[in-house]
Amino acid sequence: MNSRETNDDQNEFTLARFCIGIDLGTTNCVLAYVDTERLGAESVNDGSNGASEFQVETFLVPQWVDLDVAEARATLPSFHYTLHSTENLSRSEKHPWLHNDNEDLATCVGEYARIAGLLHPARQIASAKSWLSHEGVDRTADLLPWHGDPDVARRSPADASASYLRHLAEAWDAEHPDHPMSEQDIVITLPASFDEVARELTVRAAKMAGLPRIQLIEEPQAAFYAWLDRHRDDWRDLVQVGQLILVCDIGGGTTDLTLIRVRPADSEHEKDVVQFHRVAVGKHLILGGDNLDLAVAKAAEAKLNQTLTPRQWQQLLAASRQTKETFLSDSRPERTTIHLPGEGSSLIGGGIQVEMTAEEVDELLLEGFFPQVDLDASVTAEQSGFQEVGLPYAADPAVTRHLAEFLREHRRTGLDQNQEETSNLQESDAVNLVLFNGGVLTAPAIRQRLVGSLSRWFGEPAVLDASRLDLAVAQGAAHYAMVRRGHGVRIAANLARAYFIQIEQNPPRAVCVIPADAQPGTSYQIDQLPMELSVGVPVSFPLWVSSTRLADRPGDVVDIDPQTMTPLPPIQTALRDRKRRDQSTMEIVIQSELSEIGTVGLFCVSGPKRWRLEFDIRGTLETDRESHEYEGESAGIVDEETLDECRQLIQRVFVEKSLKPSLLVKRLQTTVGSSRDQWPPSFLRQLWEALMDVQDQRRQSPSHESRWLNLAGFALRPGYGVAVDDWRTSQTWRMIHGKIAHADQQVRAESYVLWRRIAGGMTSGQQVQLATTLGKWLLAGPSNQDMAEANEAWRTIGAMERLPIDTKRAFASAILEALDRKKMAPLHPSLLWTLGRLASRVLAYGPMNLIVPAGDIGHWMAQLTHSKSIETQDSAVRRLAAFTITQMTRRCDDRFRDVDQPTRDRALTLLKRLDAPDHWKELVRSGGKLDHEEQQAVFGDTLPLGISLRG
Structure with missing residues (x-):
């Protein structure tokens, strides 16, 4: 998280000559600015606060638009492209900074990156902004372009975003060498619905681009500031107190909905001036122009009556983006033809083409995304059919249904506090004004469809006029930078969402720490609920956010309702105090603040000292949110007396030496009164703590170390699902990896099991470090004496889903060779299980960017089909082989993960010969979910109660 802006920073910003607004868009980036030296000598003190004294201008961004052709344009397309060996961009004489060295450029951004991607889509990064908010991948990992060519270097979403900002900064600096961008007052826009991780990564991208000090503003607010900028002289005549303004922003990647209520000014001497209060923000929806592109591409593919290869699909998707933009333009044709080049021997003269008409596209986009619905329409929760590029698109593509749900929930927000002001208005809870923004809404038919929906629900609203929608957000951001200096009218933008920290498990309850009406710079102290926390041990606070619970105040304790509250990545800290080392606990209270930059700050406070609670930016995967649900903890608890008896048993084995290690688990089961598979996660983690207390004593004998390793791994499995599990896992790694005390085969095997x-x-x-060590031995081929140990080592390889794809390929190739060698027969069960995990279409916990490409699976399935060893095995191994094939070819309706039809047919034939269960065949044929028994088979062990795998 970012600390609050300091007064020194503010003073530096005030001295900057230029106020810069940057729209870091999904499809295009725009830079607008105000030159403060052009301000009039006197401020106008008539309520505009000098608003008429400055001018917002759009910066023309030099960029490559073709090979060796550079031009300056108002927009910088948000595309990053790695040049092919046949392409070369030499130095531009007019814009020499475009090529600052003597070597050939390897990459470029902007218009040429967009155009070149039409022919080579696997070399192009697009929609990086959407990936910043993708919870299903590691957003800090180098994963773009998604399924790119092998020779294309991958970049993280933040790095790709930084490349656009860096290009803007270099272009600006070349034109303003005495006023570099890094020293100016910079405001960057982002979706109002971006979660805290996406906001932090946007700030990180700016720092990577050499812009260490920025302000953030939400795009709908920026769009409204742009409207105010265009109507400085007459905006008072266009709005009235009590009105509700809807800002509908549909860009390339997201749909952002915001409500602004018009209220009278607080100041007595400005009674004729109103205030604008942002009162509500919609949910985060990855639903925008990209979805429309996918719809056009799918319709075009359907007309071709053939399934395209992944490469052809990428080309079609890029071409469909251009087709959509053509039909959304003012001077659109009646029809257009999409051309795709051929592949292989048919590259020349073997291309594919399909014709699309304006009428077809209108029907597709209007009825599919903007259908006419009633105000009580519900958003469907089924999985979106759009899984083609790995992004988690909104399940329901109908923008009008999302709009109806948003307005049902929020159109009365703010009325309770302003009843006197709004009592004379007949429709104070209706949308009176609407402002459109975003590239999708350049289409008149789409705007008309939305106005029609609002008219049916409330009566026809007035539409606030907009100029170029693609420039408005950047212009509004620049205007806002001037508002921060006291010029113009400020939107009173409260959070419009409340934050809660979970404090109880069963039933799950949370305390409000930041209310929805928080203003930047305000802080709160939750001293009604003092907490006692241990020093030196990390404490985790599951954090929740709600855009519907807007009346809760700091300190209010509420029941957690997943329908109205959304989990955020956990925040945690380890309290350390050098002066209080002897004290194991300290009393703290929670303090919260909304920083000037727009990020949330949370602190543990004890007297004059404060410890910052940090968002775990590394932990941006779904597994890191498991602890919010507390399903594991709520699966049951063990009373303290029983727990004490279990601790004593552990002491008897490892400290007192009065109980044999081999009897420990049996005695624990007797004490608890249930088999260890029934022990709840909360109890298991307490056992882990008891084992860590005696970890030094594991060294006294191989039997002690084996039992300790076995039970420690069992108590911490699967490494996530309970708060602070990431710390527990890191502690285990620090104490165990490379520190096994006994050179004993059983001890080593148990370490692999752990x-x-x-x-x-x-x-x-x-995982890479461990796989590298094991790989040197396993790939060389273990001896007959090492088979038992090798079995566990291979299974360890299979469980590590965060390994690079090339590493997975190497291990899978070795497995396929070993399956045809009789000498390796004792390892076949482990090898098959490992192959299933390495080649799975749906990972148990790992990020989607580390799924092995479908093309590899086709080759591996061909090898398995021709292998004679599988079908000659006993029934148990045959069943395991069938489940491996199921995981490798399971349908998931993602073109890049799904195998091709010949491979699917081959798998179904082999499953039939192996007498596989019908459900496994259905998973391959049509897809679906794993049942509990199948999840256990994937995990290779029993899962703790209440914790499940993905998918």
Whole structure:
């Protein structure tokens, strides 16, 4: 998280000559600015606060528009492209900064990156902004372009975003060498619905681009500031107190909905001036122009009556984006033809073409995305059919249904506090004014469809005029930078969402720490609920956010309702105090603040000292949110007396030496009164703590170390699902990796079992380090004496889903070779299980960017089909082979993960010969969910109660 802007920063901003607004868009970036030296000598003190004294201008951005052709344009397309060996961009004489060295450029951004991507889509990064908010991948990992060519270097979403900002900064600096961008007052826009991680990554991208100090503003607010900028002289005549303004912003990647209520000014001497209060923000919806592109592409593919290859599909998708923009333009044709080049031997003269008409596209986009619905229409929760590029698109593509739901929930927000002001208005809860923004809404038919929906619900609203929608957000951001200096009218933008920290598990309850009406710079102290926390041990606070619970105040304790509250990545800290080392606990209270930059700050406070609670930016995967649900903890608890008896048993084995290690688990089960598979996660983690207390004593004998490793891994499995599991896993790694005390085969095997069980909590670096060590031995081929140990080592490899794809390929190739060698028969069960995990279409916990491409699966399935060893095995191994094939070819309706039809047919034929269950065949044929028994088979062990795998 980012600390609050300091007064020194504000003074530096005030001295900057230029106020710059940057729209870091999904499809285009725009830079607008105000030159403060052109301000009039006197401020106008008539309520405009000098608003008429400055001019917002659009910066023309030099960029490559073709090979060796550079031009300056108002928009910088948000595309990053890695040049092919046949392409070369030499130095531009007019814009020499475009090529600052003597070597050929390897990459470029902007118009040429957009155009070149039509022919080589696997070399192009698009929609990086959408990836910043994708919870299903590691957003800090180098994963773009998604399914790019092998020779294309991958970049993280933040790095790709930084490349656009860096290009803007270099272009600006070349034109303003005495006023570099890094020293100016910069405001960057982002979707109002961006979660805290996406906001932090936007700030990180700016820093990577050399812009360490920025302000953030939400795009709908910026769009409204742009409207105010265009109507400085007459905006008072266009709005009235009590009116409700809807800002509908549909860009390339997201749909952003915002409500602004018009209220009278607080100041007595400005009674004729109103205030604008942003009162509500919609949910985060990855629903925008990209979705429309996909719809056009799918319709075009359907007309072709053939399934395209992934490469052809990428080309069609890029061409469909251009087709959509053509039909959304003012001077659109009646029809257009999409051309795709051929592949292989048919590259020349073997291309594919399909004709699309304006009428077809209108019907597709209007009825599919903007259908006529009633105000009580409900958003459907089924999975979106759009899984083609790995992004989690909104399940329901109908923008009008999302709009109806948003207005039902929020159109009365703010009325309770302003009843006197709005009592004379007949329709104070109706949308009176609407402002459109975003590239999708350049289409008149789409705007008309939305106005028609609002008219049916409330009566026809007045539409606030807009100029170029693609420039408005940047212009509004520049205007806002001037408002921060005291010029113009400010929108009183409260959070419009409340934040809660979870404090109880069963039933789950939380305390409000930041209310929805919080203003930037305000702080709160939750001293009604003092907490006692241990020093030196990380404490985790599951954090929730709600855009519907807007009346809760700081300190209010509420029941957690997943229907109205959304989990955020956990925040945590480890309290350390050098002066109080002897004290194991300290009393703290929670303090919260909304920083000037727009990020949330949370602190543990004890007297004069404060410890910052940090968002775990690394932990941006779905597994890191498991602890919010507390399903594991709510699966049951063990009373303190029983827990004490279990701790004593552990002491008897490892400290007192009065109980044999081999009897420990049996005695624990007797004490608890249930088999260890029934022990709840909360109890298991307490056992882990008891084992860590005696970890030094594991060294006294191989039997002690084996039992300790076995039970520690069992208690911490699967490495996630309970708060602070990432810390527990890191502690286990620090104490165990490379520190096994006994050179004993059983001890080593048990260490592999431990890593396999907790792999879900290990970092990618830890997994790579362990796989490198094991790979040197396994790939060389273990001896007959090492088979038992090798079995566990191979399973450890299979459990590590965060390994790089090339590493997975290497291990899978070795497995396929080993399956045809009789000498390796004792390892076949482990090898098959590992192959299933390495080649799975749906990972148990790992990020989507580390799924092995479908093309590899086709080759591996061909090898398995021709292998004679599988069908000659006993029934148990045959069943395991069938489940491996199921995981490798399971349908998931994602073109880049799904195998082609010949491979699917081959898999179904082999499953039939192996007598596979019907459900497994259905998973391959049509897709679906794994049942509990199948999840256990994937995990390779029993899962703790209340914790499940993805998919």
